[in-house]
Amino acid sequence: MSLPTSTVKTDPQWWRHAVVYQIYPRSFADSNGDGVGDITGIRNRLPHLAALGVDAIWINPWYPSPMKDAGYDVSDYRDIEPVFGTMADAEALIAEAHAVGIRVVLDIVPNHTSDQHRWFKDALAAGPGSPERDRFIFREGRGADGAEPPNDWLSEFGGPAWTRVTEADGTPGQWYLRLFAPEQPDVNWNHPDIHDEFTQTLRFWFDRGVDGFRIDVAHGLVKDGGLADIDGLPFPLPDDTPDGVEHPHWDQPGVHDIFRSWRTVADEYDGPRVFCGEIWVGRDHRLTAYLRPDELHTAFNFNFLMAPWLATPLRETISSTLAAHVAVGAPATWVLGNHDVCRPVSRYARPQELLKPGFPNLQPYLALPADILLGRRRARAAALLSLALPGGAYIYQGEELGLAEVEDMPEAARQDPIFAGTGGANVGRDGCRVPLPWTPTGDSYGFGPDGGAATWLPQPAEFAALAASVQDGDPASVLELYRAALKIRAGHPALGDGGLQWVDAGDDVLAFRRDPGFACWVNLGSQRVALPEGATVLLSSQDLTDHVLPPDTAAWLAV
Numbered sequence: 001m002s003l004p005t006s007t008v009k010t011d012p013q014w015w016r017h018a019v020v021y022q023i024y025p026r027s028f029a030d031s032n033g034d035g036v037g038d039i040t041g042i043r044n045r046l047p048h049l050a051a052l053g054v055d056a057i058w059i060n061p062w063y064p065s066p067m068k069d070a071g072y073d074v075s076d077y078r079d080i081e082p083v084f085g086t087m088a089d090a091e092a093l094i095a096e097a098h099a100v101g102i103r104v105v106l107d108i109v110p111n112h113t114s115d116q117h118r119w120f121k122d123a124l125a126a127g128p129g130s131p132e133r134d135r136f137i138f139r140e141g142r143g144a145d146g147a148e149p150p151n152d153w154l155s156e157f158g159g160p161a162w163t164r165v166t167e168a169d170g171t172p173g174q175w176y177l178r179l180f181a182p183e184q185p186d187v188n189w190n191h192p193d194i195h196d197e198f199t200q201t202l203r204f205w206f207d208r209g210v211d212g213f214r215i216d217v218a219h220g221l222v223k224d225g226g227l228a229d230i231d232g233l234p235f236p237l238p239d240d241t242p243d244g245v246e247h248p249h250w251d252q253p254g255v256h257d258i259f260r261s262w263r264t265v266a267d268e269y270d271g272p273r274v275f276c277g278e279i280w281v282g283r284d285h286r287l288t289a290y291l292r293p294d295e296l297h298t299a300f301n302f303n304f305l306m307a308p309w310l311a312t313p314l315r316e317t318i319s320s321t322l323a324a325h326v327a328v329g330a331p332a333t334w335v336l337g338n339h340d341v342c343r344p345v346s347r348y349a350r351p352q353e354l355l356k357p358g359f360p361n362l363q364p365y366l367a368l369p370a371d372i373l374l375g376r377r378r379a380r381a382a383a384l385l386s387l388a389l390p391g392g393a394y395i396y397q398g399e400e401l402g403l404a405e406v407e408d409m410p411e412a413a414r415q416d417p418i419f420a421g422t423g424g425a426n427v428g429r430d431g432c433r434v435p436l437p438w439t440p441t442g443d444s445y446g447f448g449p450d451g452g453a454a455t456w457l458p459q460p461a462e463f464a465a466l467a468a469s470v471q472d473g474d475p476a477s478v479l480e481l482y483r484a485a486l487k488i489r490a491g492h493p494a495l496g497d498g499g500l501q502w503v504d505a506g507d508d509v510l511a512f513r514r515d516p517g518f519a520c521w522v523n524l525g526s527q528r529v530a531l532p533e534g535a536t537v538l539l540s541s542q543d544l545t546d547h548v549l550p551p552d553t554a555a556w557l558a559v
């Protein structure tokens with residue numbers, strides 16, 4: 001194996017200000033016409049990413065997988081899923097991305113494997129009490145014949161978090177813990193083999209030039225040894241939770257030791273290798289505990305993602321995020337969407353006062369009326385807001401096209417295990433995972449070649465008008481707004497890492513200054529707002545007249 005020649009500039013701090021584009025490989029671009037995106041499809045579309053101006057891509061899991069949870073059920077951490085391509089394709093992508101100045105971040109899934117991983121097969125074959133079972137979390141059931149799960153923990157995908165196995169002699173046997181789908185057994189992080197396996201996996205990909213990892217369910221790896229019942233304890237724990245009260249399987253203090261040891265592995269490499277944690281913990285100080293100098297570099301800012309499009313909660317979230325990150329010396333990240341949550345256009349399309357706190361996938365929004373044009377207008381303003389804030393930013397594929405959630409997908413087409421796991425009570429996440437439109441015509445709007453298999457999720461007719469080629473060169477398009485913003489951001493000394501000073505522009509306006517000479521104003525109210533005299537508009541999310549900011553509009557200013 002030869003290491004890729006990289007032209008990515010050596011910037012030891014790149015992760016403090018990077019704009020990272022999330023690629024959901026099943027849905028980005030399909031080169032071979034099987035209806036599923038692949039690595040060659042990503043390679044073919046690198047010019048789109050280079051023209052967009054992103055610093056890095058994060059690719060959702062591309063490892064061999066039975067695809068019971070779209071690749072988050074990994075059966076081999078050091079190979080490539082054949083549907084996506086080959087190891088040679090992966091190495092070529094890494095080299096080609098580097099050659100156009102884009103770093104490559106992979107997705108590591110350390111909380112659970114696939115039930116088709118060699119270790120889980122060995123565990124089933126070896127039987128109760130074996131060392132092989134000790135790599136997972138097997139327990140006897142409760143009740144007279146062990147027919148009840150070992151405790152009251154619930155799966156994120158619905159129902160109990162335990163699955164009972166049938167032992168080799170055909171009798172009902174032990175239960176194993178799986179906080180997600182039944183095909184995703186949780187591993188036992190008290191076992192040294194687990195540490196070794198993931199350390200080797202990190203090195204395997206770092207040695208191939210990969211620049212970092214997004215860490216799946218990073219707050220879930222360690223479970224309370226007693227496997228105590230949850231007994232109704234909510235998670236995230238409320239803000240006023242006293243010190244010492246811990247949830248038995250989320251955000252356990254022991255998880256930090258794992259990331260300290262991972263950091264030493266990343267730090268062995270010359271070109272900076274970095275981590276971004278997927279950490280849903282609510283309270284800021286619990287999030288930034290993962291970002292202490294000897295742990296992870298960054299974490300997704302889900303509190304920002306979940307904030308409604310209302311000035312007060314947004315301002316408070318931004319302020320508390322920044323204060324907590326400054327305290328540990330880490331940069332914040334600004335995230336509007338990903339493959340698990342309802343697309344921002346469709347979230348912002350709802351009456352924001354009616355949104356309830358909670359996990360923002362499509363289900364809670366369905367009951368509320370939607371004004372998609374309003375949602376898109378707000379999403380444009382939110383893009384400028386998020387790209388102006390101090391730190392790094394994430395763009396989930398399709399946000400740069402202004403795609404909305406696909407809400408009316410036929411039930412028969414739905415693939416997300418949440419839909420099946422909840423008996424259809426929760427529609428799940430398929431609506432944000434629909435294959436991208438690249439052209440206004442063609443069987444799959446340019447996602448794959450004409451004459452190929454149907455796309456793995458159906459695309460709506462509205463995608464034609466939002467295709468990348470339609471928006472290319474149209475100054476009013478979402479795509480050109482993103483391109484312009486990223487271009488300014490890359491060259492402006494005030495943007496990226498750093499701090500901000502709030503400017504008082506009224507309750508409904510988020511206005512802040514960043515030195516030298518930059519300001520961002522966002523109007524979340526219903527009245528037009530005059531921009532400061534003497535300021536020059538660098539970019540705005542809608543056309544402005546008379547130096548006035550209309551509702552649901554953002555402007556970047558030279559001040």
Ligand code: NOJ
Binds near residue numbers: 069072339
């Ligand atoms: C978080 C991932 O983003 C999601 O897609 C997945 O279903 C769960 N973790 C389980 O791996």
